[in-house]
Structure formats: C-alpha cells, structure tokens
Amino acid sequence: MKYWLVKTEPDECSIDTIADTGSEGIAWDGVRNYQARNFLREMAKGDQVFIYHSSCAKVGIVGLAEVTEEAFVDPLQFEPESAYFDPKSMPENPRWSAVRLQFVRKFKQPLALKELKTLPAMAENPLVQKGSRLSVVPFQASEYQAVLALVD
DNA sequence: GCCAACGTTGGC
DNA sequence: GCCAACGTTGGC
Numbered sequence: 001m002k003y004w005l006v007k008t009e010p011d012e013c014s015i016d017t018i019a020d021t022g023s024e025g026i027a028w029d030g031v032r033n034y035q036a037r038n039f040l041r042e043m044a045k046g047d048q049v050f051i052y053h054s055s056c057a058k059v060g061i062v063g064l065a066e067v068t069e070e071a072f073v074d075p076l077q078f079e080p081e082s083a084y085f086d087p088k089s090m091p092e093n094p095r096w097s098a099v100r101l102q103f104v105r106k107f108k109q110p111l112a113l114k115e116l117k118t119l120p121a122m123a124e125n126p127l128v129q130k131g132s133r134l135s136v137v138p139f140q141a142s143e144y145q146a147v148l149a150l151v152d
Numbered sequence: 153g154c155c156a157a158c159g160t161t162g163g164c
Numbered sequence: 165g166c167c168a169a170c171g172t173t174g175g176c
Contacts, residue, residue, distance in 0.1 A: 131157040
C-alpha cells in the first residue's frame, strides 16, 4: 500500500464535500500538471490519501480518503465548456488522468502546515519544501505514520 | 492583495 | 535548445 496527499481548495472541494459523496466517492479530476498526473497514475486501489486544504485561512491536513478506482481518462479534458478543457489532448492519446477517492475520516483537529514543518519525519517531504507547488504528493510510510500519530 | 517560486509557451 | 514572457499556485 502507498500513501499520498492531495491539495484542494475548500471553497471548491472541501473534506466535507468529499464526505458528502459517501460510498460513491468523488472523481479526483482536473489535475493539469504532469508530475502530479504521473503520481495519480501510480495510485492503487486501497492507497491512503491525506486531504489537504490550501489557499484558505486554515492551511493543513484535514482528513483521510482512500483510492477506490485507479487512474482513468479524465473526461473534463474533452469538454469545451469545462475549465479543465485541454484542446491539445487527443482522444486517441489522452493527456490527463483522474482517480476516484472515497472519504475515510475527518480529523477532529486539522494538522496545520506550520506544525507539519516542525516535524523531523516530514523534513524531506515535498509538501514542506520551499516553493513546492505539487498538488499530488507522495508520502513515505514513516511520514504517513508520523502525521497519523498527531491526529485523532 | 502581494509576491516568490514554479511550469509552460513560443519566438528565435 | 535557449530563454524571456507569461500564467498559475499558494503561503502569508
């Protein structure tokens, strides 16, 4: 099993939005960065995924989700009306992938970015590196456990 | 709202 | 292939 973190703006899709989708889960689409896309493609069913709120008042990890469907073609890239439309992506060779995530739980207290930066176990994680804009972040098992140890 | 850091585009 | 210009991300 592997571990990940995905960023989301709570105004667009918060942990509560994900929770509301229940057992159906939510398509994690709209990723338009190659490095992040490649990580999406590495995800396997059952992988654990931290949900992170960015660009908001309380930046940090707010809960946990799980991969329920491995990478599939992101349909939004072919929809001209979508903000995620990509005219250069060809149906015979789609550029962008999505996965399906299902809500696992919301932490009673979010783990703030500020706190994450103080954890020795997280020192090497891309999330806390200066200037990192990666929206899908791989986690080592040790990093995953260090975070879980601080939430309930 | 500001701005640093980063990724992408496109002219040459 | 270089690199300037531009657009975006995301913390603060």
